[in-house]
Amino acid sequence: MLSEIFVEPFVDMVSAPDFLMQVLWEGLVSGILYALIALGFVLIYRSSRIFNFAQGIMVVFAALTLVGLHEAGVPAWISVVLTLGVMFALAFTVERVVLRPLVGQPDIILFMATIGITLFLIGFGEIIFGGENKVMITEQLGIPTDSVVFEPFGGLLILEQKDITAAAIAALLVVGLLLFLNKTRMGRAIRALGDDHQAAMSVGISLQTIWVLVWFIAGIIALVTGIAWGARAGVSFALEVIAYKALPVLMLGGLESISGAIVGGLMIGMLEKLFEIYWGQPLLGGNTETWFAFMLALVVLLFRPQGLFGERIIERV
Amino acid sequence: MFYRTAGQFKTSYTADQALFPVRQDAVLLIVILAFAWIVFPLTASEFAFQTLLIPILIYSLAALGLNILTGYAGQLSLGTGAFMGVGAYACYKMVTLMPWMNPIVAILLSGVFSAGIGVVFGIPSLRIKGFYLAIATLAAQFFLVWLFEKWAWLYNYNASGAIQVPNLDMFGVYVSGPQATSFTQYYVVLAIVSLLTWICINLTRGRPGRTWKATRDMDIAAELIGIDLMRSKLTAFAVSSYIVGVAGALFVFMWRGAAEPNLFDIPLSFRILFIAIIGGLGSVLGNYLGAILIVGLPVVLGILPEALGLEITSATVEHLNVMIVGGLIIFFLIIEPHGLAQLWRLIREKLIIWPFPH
Amino acid sequence: MNVHVQEDMSRHILRADDGIAKGEDLLKVENISLSFGGVKAITDISFDIKKGEIRAIIGPNGAGKTSMLNVINGFYFPQEGTITFRGEKRRRARPSETARDGIARTFQNIALFKGMSTLDNIMTGRITLQKRNLLWHALWKGPAEREEIEHREAVERIIDFLEIEHIRKTPVGRLPYGLQKRVELGRALAAEPALLLLDEPMAGMNLEEKADMSRFILDVNQQYGTTIALIEHDMGVVMDLSDRVVVLDYGKKIGDGTPDEVRNNPDVIDAYLGVPH
Numbered sequence: 001m002l003s004e005i006f007v008e009p010f011v012d013m014v015s016a017p018d019f020l021m022q023v024l025w026e027g028l029v030s031g032i033l034y035a036l037i038a039l040g041f042v043l044i045y046r047s048s049r050i051f052n053f054a055q056g057i058m059v060v061f062a063a064l065t066l067v068g069l070h071e072a073g074v075p076a077w078i079s080v081v082l083t084l085g086v087m088f089a090l091a092f093t094v095e096r097v098v099l100r101p102l103v104g105q106p107d108i109i110l111f112m113a114t115i116g117i118t119l120f121l122i123g124f125g126e127i128i129f130g131g132e133n134k135v136m137i138t139e140q141l142g143i144p145t146d147s148v149v150f151e152p153f154g155g156l157l158i159l160e161q162k163d164i165t166a167a168a169i170a171a172l173l174v175v176g177l178l179l180f181l182n183k184t185r186m187g188r189a190i191r192a193l194g195d196d197h198q199a200a201m202s203v204g205i206s207l208q209t210i211w212v213l214v215w216f217i218a219g220i221i222a223l224v225t226g227i228a229w230g231a232r233a234g235v236s237f238a239l240e241v242i243a244y245k246a247l248p249v250l251m252l253g254g255l256e257s258i259s260g261a262i263v264g265g266l267m268i269g270m271l272e273k274l275f276e277i278y279w280g281q282p283l284l285g286g287n288t289e290t291w292f293a294f295m296l297a298l299v300v301l302l303f304r305p306q307g308l309f310g311e312r313i314i315e316r317v
Numbered sequence: 318m319f320y321r322t323a324g325q326f327k328t329s330y331t332a333d334q335a336l337f338p339v340r341q342d343a344v345l346l347i348v349i350l351a352f353a354w355i356v357f358p359l360t361a362s363e364f365a366f367q368t369l370l371i372p373i374l375i376y377s378l379a380a381l382g383l384n385i386l387t388g389y390a391g392q393l394s395l396g397t398g399a400f401m402g403v404g405a406y407a408c409y410k411m412v413t414l415m416p417w418m419n420p421i422v423a424i425l426l427s428g429v430f431s432a433g434i435g436v437v438f439g440i441p442s443l444r445i446k447g448f449y450l451a452i453a454t455l456a457a458q459f460f461l462v463w464l465f466e467k468w469a470w471l472y473n474y475n476a477s478g479a480i481q482v483p484n485l486d487m488f489g490v491y492v493s494g495p496q497a498t499s500f501t502q503y504y505v506v507l508a509i510v511s512l513l514t515w516i517c518i519n520l521t522r523g524r525p526g527r528t529w530k531a532t533r534d535m536d537i538a539a540e541l542i543g544i545d546l547m548r549s550k551l552t553a554f555a556v557s558s559y560i561v562g563v564a565g566a567l568f569v570f571m572w573r574g575a576a577e578p579n580l581f582d583i584p585l586s587f588r589i590l591f592i593a594i595i596g597g598l599g600s601v602l603g604n605y606l607g608a609i610l611i612v613g614l615p616v617v618l619g620i621l622p623e624a625l626g627l628e629i630t631s632a633t634v635e636h637l638n639v640m641i642v643g644g645l646i647i648f649f650l651i652i653e654p655h656g657l658a659q660l661w662r663l664i665r666e667k668l669i670i671w672p673f674p675h
Numbered sequence: 676m677n678v679h680v681q682e683d684m685s686r687h688i689l690r691a692d693d694g695i696a697k698g699e700d701l702l703k704v705e706n707i708s709l710s711f712g713g714v715k716a717i718t719d720i721s722f723d724i725k726k727g728e729i730r731a732i733i734g735p736n737g738a739g740k741t742s743m744l745n746v747i748n749g750f751y752f753p754q755e756g757t758i759t760f761r762g763e764k765r766r767r768a769r770p771s772e773t774a775r776d777g778i779a780r781t782f783q784n785i786a787l788f789k790g791m792s793t794l795d796n797i798m799t800g801r802i803t804l805q806k807r808n809l810l811w812h813a814l815w816k817g818p819a820e821r822e823e824i825e826h827r828e829a830v831e832r833i834i835d836f837l838e839i840e841h842i843r844k845t846p847v848g849r850l851p852y853g854l855q856k857r858v859e860l861g862r863a864l865a866a867e868p869a870l871l872l873l874d875e876p877m878a879g880m881n882l883e884e885k886a887d888m889s890r891f892i893l894d895v896n897q898q899y900g901t902t903i904a905l906i907e908h909d910m911g912v913v914m915d916l917s918d919r920v921v922v923l924d925y926g927k928k929i930g931d932g933t934p935d936e937v938r939n940n941p942d943v944i945d946a947y948l949g950v951p952h
Contacts, residue, residue, distance in 0.1 A: 051448050101651040108393065111448065112594055113650050115587070119643025126636040241583070247452045255448065285467045294456035298441060301453065305444045330827045331820070519815035523823055524807070527799050531788050538786035541748060542866065543774030543803035552809060599790065 009278035018155025023277050024270055029163045029232075030245075031269020032170045036225040037246035038253065038261035039174070040218040045255045047193045047214045048099070049107055053114040056243020057121045058219060062087055063226030063235045064129045067137060076140035080223075087219030088212075095211045103207070122237065131237065136230030138162055143231060166228035173224055174262060177217070181258075190214060248297035252308050260309035268293045336518065358503055366499035367572075368616055373608045374503075374510045375567050380592040380604035381517055382560030387590075388598030389521060390553035391533025392442050396454040397561055397589040399461035402581030403431040404562025405569040406471045409480045413473055420485040420492050420570070421505065427566040428559035434461075435558025442550045458586055465578035479577040482570050493570045502571045509567065513560055518601055520556065529553055530599070561589075591642060595649050597656025606657035610645075614638060695761060697727040701902050702747065702870060707756035709742055716742040717753070718926045724870070729896050729903045731913045731934075734923035735946055740906045741783060743923065744872050747904070748780055749773030761869065775803045779863040780872035783906075785855050789848040793858050796847055797833060800865025801826045833861050837891060853884040860891065864899070871895065873905040877912055885909065889916055914938070922946070 013020045037055055044052040065086050069079040098113050138145055144161040151157070181187035192200040193210050201207060229239060249268050253260025272292045280288035300308065325340060327333040337343040361370055383397050408427035411418060438457040442450050465471060472480045484494030491497040492505055520526055531539035532549045540546050569576045588611065596607025615638045622629040629637075653659050695701055702724040709717040717739045724730045732740050745751045747758065749770045758765040760776060779800070787796050805826060811819040834840055837857050842850060847858055856876060863871055876892065877885045889912060895901050907913050913920060913934065920937045922930030924946040930937045937943055 098647055098651075105650075105654065107447070109650050109654050112590075113647050115590075116643045116646030116650065119646065120640050121643075123636045123638070123640030123643060127633060127640070131632075244455065244583075247455060251449055251452050287463060287467075291456060291459035291463050294452070294459055298453045298456045301445050301449060302441055305446075305449070307449075330824050330831075334820075334823065334827070516813045519819075520809070520812055523812040523815065523819060524802065524805050525809055525812050527791065527795055528802065530790050530795070531799050534788035534790045535786050537750075538782065538788070539799075540770045541750060541774060541780065541786075542800055542862065543771050544799075545769070545771050556809075 004283060005279070009282075012278055016155065017153045018151075018157050021152060021157050023273050025157070025159060025163075027270035027273030028266060029167065029269070030273065031266040032167050033225055033229050033242075033265075034245050034249050034269055035262045035265025036170055036173070036221055036228070037243050038249040038265050039177070039258065040221045040225075041246060041250055042253075042256060042258055042261045043177075043190075043214055043221070044218050047190045048110075048211060050099070050110045050114065051107065051255070052218070053111060054094075054117040054121065055218065055222065055246065056240045057118045057125070058087070058090070058222035059226045059229065059243060060235070060237055060239045061090070061121050061125055062219065062223035063136065063230045063239070064125055064134070066223065066227065067134045067230070067235055068129050070137045070140065071134075076137055076142075079137070080141070083223055084220065087223060088216045091212050091215035091219055094215055095208060099211055100208065118240075122240070126237070133234045133236040134230075136227060136235055138227075138231040141227065143227075145231075160232075162228075162231045166231070169224060169228065173221065174258070177221075178258065186210075186213065245293055248293040250307075251297035251301055254307040254309045257307075257309045260307065264308065268296070271296060334522070336522075353507060358500060361503075363499055366503055369612060371499065371503055371506055371572050373605075373612045374506045375564055375572055376589065376592055376608040376612055377605045378510045378513060378567065379561055379564035379589045380596060380607060381514065381601060382557045382564060383589050384593045384596075384598060384600070384604055385517065385521075385529070385560065386553050386557035388593060388600065389526060389533065390529035390550060390557075392439070392550060392553060393447070393451040394454040394557075395451050395583075395586050395590065396438070396456075396458035396461070398581040398583065398585030399458040400431045400435055400558050400561045401565025401568055401585065401589075402461060402465055402576075402578070403434050403558075404428055404565030405576055405581070406465060406480070407431065407562065408566035408570060409473075409482075410471065412483065412485060416483075416485075420487055421509070424509065424563060424566045424570065428562040431562025431565065432555045432559035435554045435561075436551050439551050439554030439558075442554070443547050455583075458583060462578050462582050465581065477577075479575055480569070481575045482573075485570075493574075495574070506567055506571050509563065513563065514601060517556075517560070521601065525552065525556075591646060595645060595656055597658030600656070600658035602661065603656050603658030606661065610657070611642065614641065695726050697900075698725055700724070700759075701726040701761060702904075703757075703759040704743075704747065705757050705759070707743075707746060707753045707758070709739075709746055709751055709753045716926055717746070719756075720923070720926075720928045721756075722921045722928065722931055724902060724904055725919075726869075726902050727896070727900060728918040729892070729905065729916055731917035731920045732904060732906045732923065733908070733910075733913055733920060734929075737925075738923040739926040740923055741874055742926075744780065744874055744904070744906060747870075748778060748872060774866065777866075777869035778872065779866040779868035779870075781856070781859045781863050781874055781876060783874040783878065785852075785859055787847045787855055787859055787862070789846070792844050792846055793839060793850070793861075794830065794834070794843040796858055797830045797861045797865045798826065800862040801830065803866055830861075830865055833864050836864075836894070837861050853880055856880070856888070857891070860888075864895065864901075868901060871901050871903045873903060873907075875906050875908065877907060877909050885912065892916060 037059060040055045040058070041052055044050055044055070062083055066079050066083045069082055070076060074082065094117060098117060099110075102110055102113055143165050146161050148159045148161060148164065149156070150159070179187075181191060189200065189205045190210055190213070192203075193205060193207070226235070226239070229242070233239070245268070246265070249261060249264040252268065253262075253264030272289050275292050276286070276289050280286055280292070325338070327338060332338065337346060357365075357370060379397060379401060383394060386392050386394050404427045407430035408423050411423045411426060412420065415423075434457075438454065441453045445453055466478060469478075472478060475481075482493050484496045485492055486496075490501055492501055521529075528539075528544055528549045531542075531544055532546060532553075536546055539549070565581070569580075573580070592607035592611050593604060594607070595610060596605070597603030615634070618634050618638050618641070619631070622634070649656060700723045704723065705721045707717055707720050708715070720739075720743065732743060734740055742751065746753050749765070749768060749772065752767050760773075760778070765773070788799065791799070805822060807819045807822045811817065834843055837860065839854065839857055839861065842854060842858075847855055850858065860873075860876065863873075873892070876888055880888060892903060892905070893916065896903055905917070917934060919932060920930070920934055921928060922937055922940070922943045929946055930940045930943045932940075
């Protein structure tokens with residue numbers, strides 16, 4: 001029994017290195033998508049201390065809007081632009097209707113408000129778009145759909161080009177975001193807001209503008225995530241549940257760290273795939289990806305309550 | 318005029334700390350109890366039992382359990398559904414392994430199992446706080462639902478993976494299974510819910526309640542006045558999970574009649590959370606009010622289109638229900654974050670001075 | 676003041692069974708050093724607090740006074756040095772244990788439980804004295820209720836003493852600052868402590884409130900016999916109320932003695948005037 005747990009999986013890994021690489025690649029791609037969702041969370045949390053539970057449904061909503069517009073006859077790239085407009089309108093509405101009346105309330109109230117937003121968008125989305133699975137307009141957007149085949153170690157490694165594209169776009173997005181936050185005036189304002197609301201307001205930074213902007217950026221991230229994920233798995237409300245995976249990423253990476261979100265996402269993506277293939281399926285009956293990431297994050301937090309990247313919390317009285 | 322409290326003086330601390338120091342409140346409660354125990358069961362239709370009366374009671378109990386943990390002790394939990402499942406499966410195993418056991422005893426014992434597991438998953442709360450803890454409770458949620466599916470012993474190796482409630486009787490009367498009447502089941506549920514509610518009222522108005530509220534409001538100060546945070550939090554997890562587990566057993570045995578693992582998934586957890594939030598965190602009454610709203614809303618929405626002569630599919634009604642609940646949550650959080658219970662308190666205060674404006 | 680109340684007070688010389696007579700060391704702080712990461716908050720401080728006295732801890736901002744109080748309270752554990760309380764050396768323990776040993780405190784920024792009323796807040800102070808466990812409370816009638824009433828009576832005596840009867844059922848979040856500070860004092864008193872730590876009890880108060888608070892502090896000391904250590908910035912209050920004073924600056928002790936001795940200490944004068952040394 002012990003050897004089944006501690007020895008055989010590693011033997012399996014080493015004896016078929018091309019398969020191992022395939023597993024790691026699949027995990028990496030999932031990880032990138034988790035990281036993107038976590039990024040949206042981090043952005044909103046840093047600037048407003050709101051834990052935006054609705055980030056997941058925003059991904060679905062963005063993807064559905066895109067596909068819906070295209071189905072209605074709008075050309076692919078114009079659909080993208082229009083969807084961005086919809087996400088902006090969403091950001092604006094959320095700020096107006098939900099955030100502004102709740103300024104100053106405790107964090108848990110704001111968190112629950114985002115749960116309310118999630119529900120609302122689910123119901124609303126189902127009515128407008130219908131509940132059937134849809135196909136992402138991958139080709140129409142110009143994303144290549146072939147595979148690239150490698151033959152490492154005499155074996156077989158197949159990388160889907162849409163995954164490679166997703167990875168590349170995600171990387172560009174992250175770089176762009178970091179540049180924005182660090183080099184532009186708006187970006188600095190966002191970071192200032194995250195540190196201290198009152199101080200930021202007192203130097204003339206408008207809370208409302210920043211919040212709309214931040215939620216809009218989160219919306220852009222949601223759209224990119226929706227396209228990337230929809231291309232892999234189809235577009236449906238099931239996507240919303242996958243967004244839960246971003247939560248252990250946040251536990252590991254800390255709620256405030258962009259690099260934490262990225263590293264955490266990649267780690268979780270790869271580790272959960274590894275566990276499922278080499279331990280979950282042979283030993284536990286499979287389907288462990290529903291809970292592995294959470295358990296992993298839980299264990300890490302027990303030893304480091306601030307996550308892998310967070311700052312040590314010193315209690316003051 | 319109705320709620321005139323003038324003239325009602327308390328001359329001892331015992332009287333002051335009584336459950337209903339104001340006479341009108343006691344009268345109101347007696348009226349409600351009369352309806353619950355006598356009027357409703359004698360006049361309700363099968364539809365009313367199955368879609369309103371029984372589920373409202375069961376959801377109230379589950380929300381009460383969650384409220385103890387999240388509303389009173391301040392530990393946010395998103396895993397309520399899974400713990401209901403633990404209670405349900407524990408009860409199932411007990412009645413199938415020990416068919417001689419009194420069904421009500423089995424139901425009350427099943428809470429012990431969920432309490433135990435609740436304490437285990439509550440241990441991280443000693444190191445982890447706030448949102449991180451909420452995410453940790455999701456670990457319990459996802460893991461347990463996976464377990465319900467994979468551990469075939471739990472459902473007696475049944476090929477469908479589901480559990481069916483057997484016919485169980487007590488003193489010759491069937492209380493569960495296809496042979497039990499809604500009438501009987503309603504009384505069983507009412508009795509258990511009343512008992513546990515009474516216990517929770519006692520706990521929350523005394524030292525345990527204060528300890529939990531102190532842990533919630535300012536745990537550092539709580540520790541510095543001598544509260545053992547570990548005991549406080551783990552007790553909250555234990556009591557809360559016990560109640561939620563019993564609610565889970567009632568959920569399956571007294572209402573649904575059967576269960577599959579995905580019954581206890583995230584949507585159930587969130588449903589209970591909404592009831593607790595909309596009803597009012599940190600209150601006992603709120604759970605009932607919230608349950609009435611959340612259980613009653615889809616029923617009303619189902620009847621309304623016919624009454625208004627509109628043509629809406631039942632799927633759309635379902636989606637509208639979801640939208641409205643989401644909207645209601647936001648609405649309540651803006652208007653009255655302390656929920657329906659607080660609204661009731663405000664109405665009551667107005668009634669006390671009515672018809673005078675101040 | 677109410678004569679009836681005064682008599683009740685004198686029957687409450689509490690926790691007198693620790694064998695320490697008035698005038699002997701109740702708390703001894705020896706060579707305490709405390710740092711956070713690279714920042715040294717307290718360097719090698721020693722002093723004592725005698726039973727029955729009012730000891731003031733003063734010093735310019737940032738001198739380490741609250742940190743010192745936190746160490747005495749058991750909230751921080753010093754890297755070096757020992758604390759001896761009631762004749763016993765303190766081992767590393769959770770803060771809730773020092774509370775059980777008989778130390779209670781108030782906080783610089785009020786740390787009341789905002790979700791509860793005045794009465795409930797002060798009742799939480801009795802927690803270390805309540806014995807009946809969860810199962811009795813689940814039943815309520817019987818031993819649990821009797822215990823609640825018993826402690827309610829004790830708390831009502833404190834409420835009388837602090838003259839806050841009119842706000843006993845009010846949620847503390849709605850109270851003005853001065854009253855909140857009084858409620859916090861009540862909560863600390865409810866624990867019947869041997870040593871009461873007050874962190875800037877007069878901060879933010881007007882003249883009248885300060886007079887009231889001073890009166891309460893003196894009454895607590897004289898009628899309950901409680902030993903008090905307080906941090907305070909108002910020199911007038913310090914000179915009038917305290918028996919002895921410890922002066923801190925930059926984490927070090929620069930003065931220790933009666934108010935008059937300390938007032939004339941050149942180092943202390945320099946510290947307050949800001950003369951670098």
